Amino acid sequence: MHKHDHSTRRQFLGLAGGAAMLGAVPAVTLRSAEATPVMLAAAIRNVVGGAVVRTGKVKLDVPPLVENGNTVPMTVSVASPMTADDHVKSIHVFNEKNPQPNIGNFHLGPRSGRAQVSTRIRLADTQKIVAIAQLSDGSFWSANVDVVVTLAACTEEVL
Amino acid sequence: MASALINVPKRAKPGEIIEIKTLMSHVMETGYRRTATGEIIPRDIITSFACRYNGEEIFRADLFPATAANPFISFFTVATESGKFDFEWIGDNGFSETAAASIIVE
Numbered sequence: 394m395h396k397h398d399h400s401t402r403r404q405f406l407g408l409a410g411g412a413a414m415l416g417a418v419p420a421v422t423l424r425s426a427e428a429t430p431v432m433l434a435a436a437i438r439n440v441v442g443g444a445v446v447r448t449g450k451v452k453l454d455v456p457p458l459v460e461n462g463n464t465v466p467m468t469v470s471v472a473s474p475m476t477a478d479d480h481v482k483s484i485h486v487f488n489e490k491n492p493q494p495n496i497g498n499f500h501l502g503p504r505s506g507r508a509q510v511s512t513r514i515r516l517a518d519t520q521k522i523v524a525i526a527q528l529s530d531g532s533f534w535s536a537n538v539d540v541v542v543t544l545a546a547c548t549e550e551v552l
Numbered sequence: 553m554a555s556a557l558i559n560v561p562k563r564a565k566p567g568e569i570i571e572i573k574t575l576m577s578h579v580m581e582t583g584y585r586r587t588a589t590g591e592i593i594p595r596d597i598i599t600s601f602a603c604r605y606n607g608e609e610i611f612r613a614d615l616f617p618a619t620a621a622n623p624f625i626s627f628f629t630v631a632t633e634s635g636k637f638d639f640e641w642i643g644d645n646g647f648s649e650t651a652a653a654s655i656i657v658e
Contacts, residue, residue, distance in 0.1 A: 497613060497615055497616060504632070505629055506630035
C-alpha cells in the first residue's frame with residue numbers, strides 16, 4: 394500500500410516543491426529564490442504531461458531588450474483557423490528566472506475567432522520566455538524568446 | 553477604489569472578429585518584495601479573470617505574480633449576437649470586481 398502511494402506522492406511533492414520553497418526560503422535567501430530551469434521544466438510538465446511539444450505555430454512577441462522589467466508588453470498568437478474542429482484550447486506562458494515559473498494561462502475556444510492574447514508582464518532578470526499552446530487535437534506547440542532586462546522587477550526592495 | 557476600463561466595439565457585424573481590451577487597477581503585489589526593514593510584503597494579486605458573452609464563458613485567464621500591476625488583458629471573440637459581456641476579476645484577500653459592456657451586432 395505504502396509503495397503504491399510512493400510515485401504519486403513524489404509527483405505531488407515535485408509539483409508542490411516550487412510553492413513550498415517560496416514559503417520556506419524567504420527568511421534567509423530571498424534573492425536567490427528564482428525559478429530554475431528545473432522548475433521551468435516542472436511547470437511545463439505540469440501542463441503538457443508527457444506529450445511532445447513541437448516548435449512552431451506559436452508566435453511570442455516580447456521586446457528583445459527591456460529597460461523596465463516591471464511592465465513588459467507581451468503578445469502571444471497562434472496560427473489556427475479557430476473552428477470547432479481545429480482551435481487553440483489554451484496558451485500557457487512560462488519564464489526561467491522569476492521567483493515563479495508561471496506567467497499566465499489563457500483559455501480560449503472556437504468562439505475566440507483569433508488565437509491572440511496580449512498582456513503586460515514582469516521579468517525579474519534577463520531570461521528565456523516560453524509560450525506553449527494546446528490545440529483541440531491535443532497537440533502542443535511552443536515558441537521561445539530571449540529577453541534582456543536592464544532594470545529587474547519583482548524582488549527589489551521598497552524604501 | 554478598484555476600477556475597470558473596458559474597450560469593446562459598440563457595434564459589429566455578425567461573424568466579425570472583435571478585440572476586447574480590459575484593464576483593472578490593482579497593485580499586483582508579488583509577495584517577493586521586502587520593506588527596508590526586511591519584512592516580506594504579503595502577496596496580493598488577481599488570480600483569475602473571466603469574460604462571458606451573454607452568459608457563456610468565452611475567455612479565461614489564470615494570473616500569477618508575473619503579471620504587471622494594473623493587469624491589462626486583451627483578447628478576441630466572434631461577434632455572434634447583440635448582448636452583454638460580463639467581466640470578472642478574482643484575487644487574494646477576497647478581491648472580486650465585475651464590469652460589463654454591451655454590443656449591438658447587426
